[in-house]
Amino acid sequence: MYRYTDFDAGFVAERNRQFRAQVARRIDGSLTEDEFKPLRLMNGLYLQLHAYMLRVAIPYGTLDSRQMRQLAQIAERWDKGYGHFTTRQNIQFNWPVLGDVPDILDALAEVEMHAIQTSGNTIRNVTADHFAGAAADEVADPRPVAELIRQWSTDHPEFQFLPRKFKIAVTGSPADRAVTAAHDIGLRIVRAADGGIAYQVLVGGGLGRTPMIGKVLHDALPEADLLPYLEAIVSVWNLLGRRDNKYKARIKITVHEHGIDEIRRLVEARFAETRAAFSGIDQVMLAGIRAAFAPPAFRDAPVDAYHAARDADPVFRAWTDSNLAAHRAEGYAIVQVSLKAHGATPGDASALQMRVLADVAERYGHDELRISHEQNVVLPHVHLSDLPALHAILRAHGLGTANIGKVSDIIACPGMDYCALATARSIPVAQEIALRFDALKIEHQVGDLKIKISGCINACGHHHVGHIGILGLDRAGVENYQITLGGDQGPDAALGQRTGPGFSADEIVPAVERIVETYLAERAGAEEDFLATFRRIGMAPFKAALYDAPDKEARADAA
Amino acid sequence: MSVIVTDAGFGPDTHSPDPRSGEAVTMPSDTAPEALDAALGAEMVVIDFPSSADGRGFTLARLLRLRGYRGRLRARGHVIADQYAMARRAGFDEVEIDDALAARQPEDQWRLRADWQAHDYQARLRG
Numbered sequence: 001m002y003r004y005t006d007f008d009a010g011f012v013a014e015r016n017r018q019f020r021a022q023v024a025r026r027i028d029g030s031l032t033e034d035e036f037k038p039l040r041l042m043n044g045l046y047l048q049l050h051a052y053m054l055r056v057a058i059p060y061g062t063l064d065s066r067q068m069r070q071l072a073q074i075a076e077r078w079d080k081g082y083g084h085f086t087t088r089q090n091i092q093f094n095w096p097v098l099g100d101v102p103d104i105l106d107a108l109a110e111v112e113m114h115a116i117q118t119s120g121n122t123i124r125n126v127t128a129d130h131f132a133g134a135a136a137d138e139v140a141d142p143r144p145v146a147e148l149i150r151q152w153s154t155d156h157p158e159f160q161f162l163p164r165k166f167k168i169a170v171t172g173s174p175a176d177r178a179v180t181a182a183h184d185i186g187l188r189i190v191r192a193a194d195g196g197i198a199y200q201v202l203v204g205g206g207l208g209r210t211p212m213i214g215k216v217l218h219d220a221l222p223e224a225d226l227l228p229y230l231e232a233i234v235s236v237w238n239l240l241g242r243r244d245n246k247y248k249a250r251i252k253i254t255v256h257e258h259g260i261d262e263i264r265r266l267v268e269a270r271f272a273e274t275r276a277a278f279s280g281i282d283q284v285m286l287a288g289i290r291a292a293f294a295p296p297a298f299r300d301a302p303v304d305a306y307h308a309a310r311d312a313d314p315v316f317r318a319w320t321d322s323n324l325a326a327h328r329a330e331g332y333a334i335v336q337v338s339l340k341a342h343g344a345t346p347g348d349a350s351a352l353q354m355r356v357l358a359d360v361a362e363r364y365g366h367d368e369l370r371i372s373h374e375q376n377v378v379l380p381h382v383h384l385s386d387l388p389a390l391h392a393i394l395r396a397h398g399l400g401t402a403n404i405g406k407v408s409d410i411i412a413c414p415g416m417d418y419c420a421l422a423t424a425r426s427i428p429v430a431q432e433i434a435l436r437f438d439a440l441k442i443e444h445q446v447g448d449l450k451i452k453i454s455g456c457i458n459a460c461g462h463h464h465v466g467h468i469g470i471l472g473l474d475r476a477g478v479e480n481y482q483i484t485l486g487g488d489q490g491p492d493a494a495l496g497q498r499t500g501p502g503f504s505a506d507e508i509v510p511a512v513e514r515i516v517e518t519y520l521a522e523r524a525g526a527e528e529d530f531l532a533t534f535r536r537i538g539m540a541p542f543k544a545a546l547y548d549a550p551d552k553e554a555r556a557d558a559a
Numbered sequence: 560m561s562v563i564v565t566d567a568g569f570g571p572d573t574h575s576p577d578p579r580s581g582e583a584v585t586m587p588s589d590t591a592p593e594a595l596d597a598a599l600g601a602e603m604v605v606i607d608f609p610s611s612a613d614g615r616g617f618t619l620a621r622l623l624r625l626r627g628y629r630g631r632l633r634a635r636g637h638v639i640a641d642q643y644a645m646a647r648r649a650g651f652d653e654v655e656i657d658d659a660l661a662a663r664q665p666e667d668q669w670r671l672r673a674d675w676q677a678h679d680y681q682a683r684l685r686g
Contacts, residue, residue, distance in 0.1 A: 010677075015678075018671075022641065029663065031639070031641075034611075035639050148684075152680065156680075156681060159614070159617075161611070161612055161613060162614055235622075239615055274625070278685050279685060281683075281685070282686070
């Protein structure tokens with residue numbers, strides 16, 4: 001893992017000192033509220049429905065046991081004993097007091113963490129594949145370049161007051177577990193013609209009220225050109241992006257209005273200027289960063305205990321069937337720890353659970369943890385022989401749910417329970433769906449199915465790319481939930497299509513159930529997952545199940 | 560009246576050439592990048608900041624410097640002390656603020672940001 005250099009540590013300490021002074025200067029009137037707002041946002045501090053919320057970056061989703069324990073400590077000392085992991089590899093604390101925030105930031109700095117640029121009209125926390133450095137299917141580990149981009153974008157003097165927020169994600173795998181096509185810039189590491197690596201650069205993706213899939217700006221950007229190329233893109237958008245209407249300010253709208261070819265022409269011209277300012281030293285630094293991400297020393301040990309436990313314990317077997325992914329090293333697995341216990345708040349972890357995760361990472365996981373954009377925790381390197389003991393500990397702390405990728409592994413935004421922007425509740429809907437399918441006992445029969453729920457049009461729950469997407473709206477004071485089907489977050493990213501009129505809070509869970517029943521009835525076999533079935537049969541059978549049946553019942557009632 | 564902020568702190572405006580002389584060029588924050596080239600030979604360029612939330616001026620300054628502008632470069636308007644280091648790093652020599660802002664954010668708040676060359680990630684990465 002990357003360790004802070006003296007420069008990084010000095011930067012964060014100075015930044016925290018500045019923020020402490022900014023809070024004091026807001027109180028003494030030196031800063032107006034309008035001036036202070038972007039400053040607190042670029043330090044991760046939001047004003048929410050009930051209180052301030054502090055969003056802490058977990059750069060490229062990677063942390064170690066020491067850092068996880070510090071998050072637990074912060075949750076207990078300054079919050080209500082829990083934290084919420086988000087879809088962009090951050091953790092949010094929902095109840096800090098403004099005056100405590102500088103101390104929280106100092107506590108984060110003690111373990112090489114920060115909340116810089118997790119909000120505001122800045123380049124946000126750079127996200128990456130949560131299986132980075134472990135996945136069997138990887139071209140290259142995306143974390144070194146994500147760290148390089150973190151450094152380049154941090155306090156970038158041109159890009160602290162952009163037209164709107166700006167999100168970058170990197171994947172090193174063709175499987176694209178970083179949802180790169182839904183980011184302002186998505187980077188996909190590809191094999192270059194000379195055997196080295198290059199970047200496919202996507203631009204203008206994003207969800208929100210105007211969802212767009214990113215377009216290819218460059219098919220194979222040479223590795224050494226990355227920072228000046230990124231600088232050219234953001235420079236072009238900083239001047240060209242609309243500042244008259246915040247809903248049209250994101251780069252996806254700029255790309256849409258000017259066309260990808262014109263944007264490419266402008267970026268190439270700007271790149272000719274920005275390129276000249278880079279000496280190439282960034283590539284030397286990248287090599288140093290890459291060395292810090294060298295894989296741990298994997299051990300060679302028998303795996304008999306793992307197979308014996310699978311044969312003996314059906315609960316363990318079910319968990320390994322759903323929560324493990326293929327590791328590149330012989331005898332190892334990637335473990336996903338579900339933060340989606342049926343009926344719990346998706347993405348929440350208590351301080352005790354964070355400590356348990358830190359302990360098992362230290363004991364069984366080469367001291368590494370990851371946060372996935374699906375709001376789960378990943379132990380990227382676990383030897384198979386350690387899995388029975390690991391599973392027993394996780395189960396004892398409500399962390400053993402065997403539902404990764406299943407109906408109840410739902411992404412949900414905080415919704416009206418926390419968020420000032422929300423128009424409907426999300427968390428209770430997620431909880432009810434999870435409990436319903438757990439009661440039906442058909443989750444494992446249904447297989448891979450991603451449900452994503454947003455409590456407003458801003459789409460923090462990524463509903464557009466859910467296989468089943470749910471969008472909660474306010475219709476004349478009543479919650480109404482629209483459903484989309486067929487969204488896909490993967491390499492062939494696609495936006496879901498609306499089924500038709502929305503459903504009330506009482507109707508939404510039965511509606512999801514009818515969709516799943518339709519899938520089970522229509523699928524060609526257990527191997528055909530929901531998305532494949534939807535692509536084959538289209539919307540019509542689902543529409544019929546959603547809208548025709550109640551009419552029949554209504555007619556029957558009337559008769 | 561206005562105050563000129565440099566690394567040395569607050570000072571009077573001693574550099575403003577007469578705008579009618581053609582030696583100083585003033586540009587709004589929505590200046591198109593291709594329009595910058597006309598100013599490359601000026602003695603002084605002033606870029607307006609209508610609001611501290613409008614970051615376009617930083618990119619305009621950087622482009623002027625990338626294109627070889629060597630004259631005096633001033634950021635004028637609603638620039639706050641917290642943006643002083645950004646302005647300097649982007650290529651500005653100085654910031655011009657009005658008396659009201661100078662009273663609300665006195666000199667010591669700006670001087671705390673005068674050491675803009677420290678803690679600069681981009682300078683490290685560019686080499």
